[in-house]
Amino acid sequence: MQRIGVFVCHCGTNIAATVDVKKVVEMAAKEPGVVHAEDYQYMCSEAGQAKIINAIHEKNLTGIVVCSCSPRMHEATFRKAAQKAGLNPYMVEIANIREHCSWIHKDMEEATLKAVILARAAIAKVNLDAPLQPGESLVTKRALVIGGGIAGIQSALDIAEAGYEVDIVEKLPSIGGRMSQLDKTFPTLDCSACILTPKMVEAAAHEKINIYTYSEVEKVSGFVGDFTVDIRKKARSVDMDKCTGCGVCSSKCPSKKNPNEFNRGLNNRSAIYIPFAQAIPNVPVIDRENCIKFKTGKCGACSKACAAGAIDYEQKDEIITQKYGAIVVATGFDVIPLDKYDEYAYSQSKDVITSLELERIMNAAGPTKGHLERLSDGKAPKNIVFVQCVGSRCSDERGKSYCSKICCMYTAKHAMLIRDKYPDTNVTVFYIDVRTPGKNFDEFYRRAVEDYGVNYIKGQVGKVIPQPDGTLMVQASDLLENKQILMEADMVVLAAAIEPNKDVRKIATMLTASIDTNNFLTEAHAKLRPVESPTAGIFLSGVCQGPKDIPETVAQAGAAAVKAIGLLAKDKLTTNPCTAHSDELLCNGCSQCANVCPYGAISYEEKQVNDHGIRETRRIAVVNNALCQGCGACTVTCPSGAMDLQGFSNRQILAEVDAICR
Amino acid sequence: MSIEAKEEFRPKIVAFCCNWCSYAGADLAGSSRLSYPADVKIIRVPCSCRVNPMFILRAFEKGADGVIMCGCHPGDCHYTTGNYYARRRMTLLFSMLDFIGVENGRTRVEWVSAAEGVKFSQTMNEFVEKIYSLGKNVRLEDLRCRN
Numbered sequence A: 001m002q003r004i005g006v007f008v009c010h011c012g013t014n015i016a017a018t019v020d021v022k023k024v025v026e027m028a029a030k031e032p033g034v035v036h037a038e039d040y041q042y043m044c045s046e047a048g049q050a051k052i053i054n055a056i057h058e059k060n061l062t063g064i065v066v067c068s069c070s071p072r073m074h075e076a077t078f079r080k081a082a083q084k085a086g087l088n089p090y091m092v093e094i095a096n097i098r099e100h101c102s103w104i105h106k107d108m109e110e111a112t113l114k115a116v117i118l119a120r121a122a123i124a125k126v127n128l129d130a131p132l133q134p135g136e137s138l139v140t141k142r143a144l145v146i147g148g149g150i151a152g153i154q155s156a157l158d159i160a161e162a163g164y165e166v167d168i169v170e171k172l173p174s175i176g177g178r179m180s181q182l183d184k185t186f187p188t189l190d191c192s193a194c195i196l197t198p199k200m201v202e203a204a205a206h207e208k209i210n211i212y213t214y215s216e217v218e219k220v221s222g223f224v225g226d227f228t229v230d231i232r233k234k235a236r237s238v239d240m241d242k243c244t245g246c247g248v249c250s251s252k253c254p255s256k257k258n259p260n261e262f263n264r265g266l267n268n269r270s271a272i273y274i275p276f277a278q279a280i281p282n283v284p285v286i287d288r289e290n291c292i293k294f295k296t297g298k299c300g301a302c303s304k305a306c307a308a309g310a311i312d313y314e315q316k317d318e319i320i321t322q323k324y325g326a327i328v329v330a331t332g333f334d335v336i337p338l339d340k341y342d343e344y345a346y347s348q349s350k351d352v353i354t355s356l357e358l359e360r361i362m363n364a365a366g367p368t369k370g371h372l373e374r375l376s377d378g379k380a381p382k383n384i385v386f387v388q389c390v391g392s393r394c395s396d397e398r399g400k401s402y403c404s405k406i407c408c409m410y411t412a413k414h415a416m417l418i419r420d421k422y423p424d425t426n427v428t429v430f431y432i433d434v435r436t437p438g439k440n441f442d443e444f445y446r447r448a449v450e451d452y453g454v455n456y457i458k459g460q461v462g463k464v465i466p467q468p469d470g471t472l473m474v475q476a477s478d479l480l481e482n483k484q485i486l487m488e489a490d491m492v493v494l495a496a497a498i499e500p501n502k503d504v505r506k507i508a509t510m511l512t513a514s515i516d517t518n519n520f521l522t523e524a525h526a527k528l529r530p531v532e533s534p535t536a537g538i539f540l541s542g543v544c545q546g547p548k549d550i551p552e553t554v555a556q557a558g559a560a561a562v563k564a565i566g567l568l569a570k571d572k573l574t575t576n577p578c579t580a581h582s583d584e585l586l587c588n589g590c591s592q593c594a595n596v597c598p599y600g601a602i603s604y605e606e607k608q609v610n611d612h613g614i615r616e617t618r619r620i621a622v623v624n625n626a627l628c629q630g631c632g633a634c635t636v637t638c639p640s641g642a643m644d645l646q647g648f649s650n651r652q653i654l655a656e657v658d659a660i661c662r
Numbered sequence B: 001m002s003i004e005a006k007e008e009f010r011p012k013i014v015a016f017c018c019n020w021c022s023y024a025g026a027d028l029a030g031s032s033r034l035s036y037p038a039d040v041k042i043i044r045v046p047c048s049c050r051v052n053p054m055f056i057l058r059a060f061e062k063g064a065d066g067v068i069m070c071g072c073h074p075g076d077c078h079y080t081t082g083n084y085y086a087r088r089r090m091t092l093l094f095s096m097l098d099f100i101g102v103e104n105g106r107t108r109v110e111w112v113s114a115a116e117g118v119k120f121s122q123t124m125n126e127f128v129e130k131i132y133s134l135g136k137n138v139r140l141e142d143l144r145c146r147n
Helices: A020-028 A046-059 A070-085 A098-102 A110-125 A150-161 A192-207 A248-252 A291-295 A301-305 A355-362 A406-421 A441-450 A504-511 A549-568 A592-596 A635-636 A650-661 B020-032 B051-060 B080-099 B117-134
Strands: A004-008 A034-040 A062-069 A092-096 A134-137 A142-146 A165-169 A209-212 A217-224 A226-233 A319-322 A328-329 A334-336 A352-353 A385-390 A426-431 A457-458 A463-468 A472-478 A483-488 A492-498 A498-500 A538-540 A572-574 A578-580 A602-611 A613-621 A643-645 B011-016 B040-045 B068-071 B107-111
Touching: A004 A020, A004 A046, A004 A110, A020 A034, A020 A110, A020 A406, A034 A046, A034 A635, A046 A070, A062 A070, A062 A110, A070 A092, A070 B020, A092 A098, A092 A110, A098 A110, A098 A328, A098 B020, A110 A650, A110 B040, A134 A334, A142 A150, A142 A549, A150 A165, A150 A192, A150 A209, A150 A328, A150 A549, A165 A217, A192 A209, A192 A319, A217 A319, A217 A504, A226 A328, A248 A301, A319 A643, A328 A549, A352 A355, A352 B117, A355 A406, A355 A492, A385 A406, A385 A483, A406 A426, A406 A441, A426 A441, A457 A472, A463 B011, A472 A492, A538 A549, A578 A613, A578 B117, A592 A602, A592 A635, A635 A643, A635 B080, A650 B011, A650 B040, A650 B051, B011 B020, B011 B117, B020 B040, B020 B068, B020 B117, B040 B117, B051 B068, B068 B117, B080 B107
Parallel strands: A004 A034, A004 A062, A062 A092, A142 A165, A142 A328, A165 A209, A328 A538, A352 A492, A385 A426, A385 A492, A426 A457, B011 B040, B011 B068, B068 B107
Antiparallel strands: A134 A572, A217 A226, A226 A319, A334 A498, A463 A472, A472 A483, A578 A643, A602 A613
16 A cells, blocks of 8 residues: 655645635545645745655655646656655656646636545556656767758768767768759859858768768667668779779760759760769769660770779678667658649640759759750740749649748749849749748849849749740739730749658658658657657758758758757666556567557567466567657557556556546 | 435546647646636546547446547647547447447547647537536446445
């Protein structure tokens, strides 16, 4: 039998005005197990806590109930007080008689009766409380960043600056990500490469940062503070230590007609290539699918041309296994495929392009060396039409329900840059709404309209029809004038929706990180924990969590890094002791619990059990306490009742139900 | 004197609230002083998926007149998927209770976020009103449990 102390708080008049505190003390004292009951003005004050500590010492209490405000306010306070007095902190229960009672009821008699019942339920629960010991787990002081775009680079730099080792894993041959493909950035119009490449160099040169390019995460196991990750370093076919990055191999390569991914397939590259001039590492990679040597066995032009002898056709994929304490996901985004949007004639005309393709066309290192020209005939376009929200804010299943957030701003940027460089080009933008929240964003958009004379029309484009003379006929509606428009254009630019990187689902599954219906990673709390995944130790950086622009991405990357640093700074983690626990004599190893566990915390072991004298080996569920977050899904799904949740056990909740219904 | 006049009917109502959304929503209703009848008593559980249908049956057995379960909105569960399990379990349980004659109105599932104090209070007011209109629950009560 427990020896329980009940402490009823007046909370000034917050409780005492509507609850007869003395009556609660009197009634609580009659409950089974209660050996001490008292009230005080402010239980949370130093003096109030001293009363609790004294009573624990004097009456030799084994459990306490505090009737006060919500446990979300002061549960931690009273647990600490109990701990000070040498009591296990999990032997404390709170009866919420303020938020759930005194503040919402006016009738004193009613409120007092309810407070008594709430106290009774808490006493019934504490009667069945068992001392719990939080476990400890060690923290590996190394972080993994998945994705080497601006988000990943920023997170890695911030973590490394705090003194921790960081590995960046990038799928492509170079870090830099989507930002490296951009020409200029809004709202300042500074050159994207000029602000990105110093960061890339800094990351590459940082003694704490190790970059695995052309690599992918293959397997993740473990839990917060102690993840084990297999990284597949794909065969580059070039020795990174020997290569000098001279580029002779690419120029000698006879297989030159391979679509250049970096330029969105608008021009071609050789089979051995460096993706772009500022690539890090500045080491080429052989695209084995298109390399003649790999296809036919006969060529070797690059090997002959390489003075350093760096070409290695025999190179194999390498698996690197490494332990990490924290993982930052920065997998970024891609543009949606436009094959379902035939009305815009994207697949029919070379002059209908996406905005990201326009970025490459405008870029000096792009397929047209930075000259704005039609890809069909190389002529300068005189009339350009921009179409907003292609697949964004879309109500049907072709597109995305969300706003891609960046399109309004980059379209204003494109329109402005074109009008600036080619003042005799007419630029028309069809929009649903122009959304420009952000520092200096609306001013930027207004400049495009007012200073650069960009023609904004509220309305949607219904159809783009390629004409025999090579021009494009744009059929649209003007919602403000309420009329149909037919407009001739030389080039149509589609602001295609952005979506999370295709690989994110695979990565989320490996990490047991949750993902929403749009494949964006879910944050632990939309407002209060926006850069943490609900899975402990996984942090979210950049567009993998939701559409955002560069400043927001960098801010979030920094925030994710801080959260990761906070974790890595600890030597040990205390684990929540309110975890599930399986009774090995009841468990029949059916796997139901593991199926519903959102954290992959349940595994199975062949275990020797002694069931009333019968010794046998049984398959038994084992809960990893470091992974278990204590939701209790397994406890309900367990058909044999073997799973129970410590701190919220079946018996405890039933005891509360009984006390309330008594 | 009739029995009704001697004993005014005050229902016993148990509310299971998840720690992360609905319990916090109830706290917000409290701090916003949004009243609802004192007949509702809240039991805190970590997640709506912790609510075993057995708990609800036990409440009715012990004389509860209504049981309501509140959790995070679908998709917003702190434990990612807990409320989806809870929703399915309760759908099954409630249809079974309906089958054995416990009126549908005596049980309810409601999603209340931590920011929805108003919704919490409104839901509880509605629910209590419904229980008053249904009257005493006798279908599942184990009379041996009566004091």
